[in-house]
Amino acid sequence: MRQAFRRFFHDGLAKPVPVAVVPQESAAGLCGLAGSDREALEAARAAAAELARRLESEYQFFVGLDAGVESLELGGETRFLLRSWTVVIGPPGTAVGASAALELPSSLVDPRGPSVRGAAGTRRGGGLYSSVTGGLETRRGAVVAATVNALSTLFFGILDRRSGVAG
Secondary structure, three states: OHHHHHHHHHHOOOOOOOOOOOOOOOOOOOOOOEOOHHHHHHHHHHHHHHHHHHHOOOOOOEEEEEEEEEEEEEOOEEEEEEEEEEEEEEOOEEEEEEOOOEEOOHHHEOOOOOOEOOOOOOOOOOHHHHHHHOOOOOHHHHHHHHHHHHHHHHOOOOEEOOOOEEO
């Protein structure tokens, strides 16, 4: 999360603004991959809303994130795509961002439903993204991309990315 906010507010603006990111424990805890983009997005939205409700007087931005496996029929075959979702709630409103999708190899997908077999990757080791891409992409990288995309939408028309001032 810190990397995404620094990338958006420090690297993306001509005049960087101070950013402090304070991690919070999730009330829901870890629950595995959602079974669809909709489920992942709803879980991320609920997490961000819960943080906003609990901590609204202490912070300006609240972020929820989740990942999901979406099934897609293509050419008579079912493909399973992994994507990370971020919801950011802040003074301008609420925005959603997603990472690029990664097709999961069929050997990792349980044919009875959109769940992943075994431990293809660990959170500390970059997660499923790292396992499938051979380390070229990580869970953290997907979360950064999704969060930068959400922040970009949230501030579209408000911040001029070239001058760093309100538009």
